[in-house]
Amino acid sequence: MHQSLVLATLTAVFLAACSSQPPAPEQKPAAVEERNASSMAEPGLVKSEKMDPYGLAALKDPKSILSKRNVFFDFDQYVIKDEFKPLVEAHARLMVANPSVKMLIQGNADERGSREYNLALGQKRAEAVKKALLLLGVKEEQVEAVSLGEEKPRCTGQTEECWAQNRRDDILYTGEY
Amino acid sequence: MKILRVIALVLLSSAALNAAAQLTIEVTGAGANRIPIAIANFDGDRIISTALTSVIRADLDRSGMFNLIDPGAVAIAESATVNYGDWRGRKADAVVTGSILANADGRFETRFKLHDVQKQSPIGGQSYMHTSAPSQLRTAAHRIADVIYEKLTGERGVFSTRIAYVVKSTGRYELQIADADGANPQTALGSREPIISPAWSPDGGKLAYVSFEAKKPVVYVHDLATGRRWVAANFKGSNSAPAWAPDGKKLAVVLTKDGGSQLYLVNADGSGIVRLATSAGIDTEPRYSPDGQWIYFTSDRGGGPQIYRLPASGGDVQRVTFEGNYNVTPRPSPDGKSMAYVARDGGTFHVTLMDLATKQTQILTDSVKDESPTFSPNGRMILYATEVGGRGVLAAVSSDGRVKQKLSVQAADVREPVWGPYVK
CATH class of the missing domain: 2.120.10.30 (TolB, C-terminal domain)
Structure with missing residues (x-):
């Protein structure tokens, strides 16, 4: 309970810290955000017959936000867009609730330009999510931010649509890497 | 002048090559003042001569610094007297001659000589010991091409790199x-x-x-x-x-x-x-x-x-x-x-x-x-x-x-x- 309080406070700090960013795009992951908001306010009210929403099993539950492991970024941008903040917060909760769990964040970049410079750009994206997690109470030794640069594209076409899919972070947990 | 030519580099037996696929090189464009040069067939074992001279020619050609003159089908020994007037008539500024000598131990010694047609005199030459293994033949050929390149252009060759x-x-x-x-x-x-x-x-x-x-x-x-x-x-x-x-x-x-x-x-x-x-x-x-x-x-x-x-x-x-x-x-x-x-x-x-x-x-x-x-x-x-x-x-x-x-x-x-x- 005490931990949840700290987490709620940190979440508020995190959201406040992000408020200086430009307005969010219109698209909203509404349903997920609602469930997230209610459980954030009163974690004690989660019904006992349901799966622990921030337990490790939720990582594999397609209905849980924790099964979502990708954070996408705009061109030449390294800030977490509002639509991905609930996802980052959910993962932070799991990590705080399970301090022995470790996470690898793999940043990626689109293919244009130098491989090594793109590796550094992917690193900036991975570190953006890592910083948010630390703000939300995750411990430094739980998270490693690395970059795969342009080496692991999810989409290999040469279109903006494709490149947008490659400007992303992938979140992996212990046992998945 | 724009030239386009494709050099197939699979010249030798593929026995020494592993599964790695061969790179093929296509050359477009060339230097302004290319040196006309003839690389004669080397005297001695015909197959080894072909293996060596084809790599030497391809090296020099690819560099864009040389214009290869047809040397004719006759092999010219390293020690042979070169008819400079004849090569001048064929518009070659340099001629390379060579000999491949079979050693008793099964190895070969290749000697070559580089001639300056204008000066009517040899200006360089070396000898190399090698086997008939494709990689050794290539190494010897690249070293010969490096010597020729350096003598004629004044800068070190990179064919052996x-x-x-x-x-x-x-x-x-x-x-x-x-x-x-x-x-x-x-x-x-x-x-x-x-x-x-x-x-x-x-x-x-x-x-x-x-x-x-x-x-x-x-x-x-x-x-x-x-x-x-x-x-x-x-x-x-x-x-x-x-x-x-x-x-x-x-x-x-x-x-x-x-x-x-x-x-x-x-x-x-x-x-x-x-x-x-x-x-x-x-x-x-x-x-x-x-x-x-x-x-x-x-x-x-x-x-x-x-x-x-x-x-x-x-x-x-x-x-x-x-x-x-x-x-x-x-x-x-x-x-x-x-x-x-x-x-x-x-x-x-x-x-x-x-x-x-x-x-x-x-x-x-x-x-x-x-x-x-x-x-x-x-x-x-x-x-x-x-x-x-x-x-x-x-x-x-x-x-x-x-x-x-x-x-x-x-x-x-x-x-x-x-x-x-x-x-x-």
Whole structure:
């Protein structure tokens, strides 16, 4: 309970810290955000017959936000867009609730330009999510931010649509890497 | 004058070649004043003569510095008297003659002589011991071509040097090493995960590179003679962009262990890590100047990526590139006077050369997705990666922009080329 309080406070700090960013795009992951908001306010009210929403099993539950492991970024941008903040917060909760769990964040970049410079750009994206997690109470030794640069594209076409899919972070947990 | 010719380099028995696919080279364009030269067939074993002279001719031709004159079908021994008037009539300025002598132990001795037709006298020659193994024949031929090149152009030849590059086929990455003409490819490392940024040690005995086999970038050093390799940098976060110091004892690397991509120095055995510079943004792609005084690197400290340099012993950072908003991958030339790099112009990426004294720049290529330029050790050619028809190929351009070559492997992507040093 005490931990949840700290987490709620940190979440508020995190959201406040992000408020200086430009307005969010219109698209909203509404349903997920609602469930997230209610459980954030009163974690004690989660019904006992349901799966622990921030337990490790939720990582594999397609209905849980924790099964979502990708954070996408705009061109030449390294800030977490509002639509991905609930996802980052959910993962932070799991990590705080399970301090022995470790996470690898793999940043990626689109293919244009130098491989090594793109590796550094992917690193900036991975570190953006890592910083948010630390703000939300995750411990430094739980998270490693690395970059795969342009080496692991999810989409290999040469279109903006494709490149947008490659400007992303992938979140992996212990046992998945 | 524009010429286009395709040289099939599969000249010898494929017995010595492993599974690695052969690079084929296509040459377009040539130097302004090409030296007319005739390489006569060598006297002795016909097959060995063909194996040697075809490689010598292909080397000289590919350089763009020579115009090969038909020598006729007759073999001319190294010691034979050369009819200079006859060669002048055929418009050759130089003639090469040679002999292949079979030794009792089964080996061969090849002697050659280079003649200056104008001076009507021999100006050079050597002899080499070799077996009939294709790799040994190639080595002997490249050394002969190097001597001819140096005598006639005044600069050292690079036909005996090697190149390293990465071949990506479906689900597989191979770090390969081949002769400078793309022949005789050997696989130093095969992996299911990406390999990038290979870098030759100054003595040519080792390659440093970045491998993703641990699901993150880690810097390795690989001893080519023994096949033994070790981790040079594996800190928390990403480890990348190795660059050898000219003494071969240290590597500049990029680490993110303290947050952000930053420059560090590490001993080649992985010990003694020291931070080189501190910036708020990205610092990456370090490369030493040949005299070891400077480290050139890419940084976004001013917004977009530009090239900067700092004294290798530490000190104030200077900005090197100012034109355009995307200049990356600095590669100082072997004489330290110029720098090749990749500049973005709109949506296209070109290998560009900067005179470091005057800051004048020249775009060298008309390809549009250039990456990873690397100088030949004599500074004459720049090898780089680009894309043709959606496939990664290697290309080379002379530093004056006149000679252009393309190297490709069937059904695979080739990338991350790096030209090795002179061999002793």
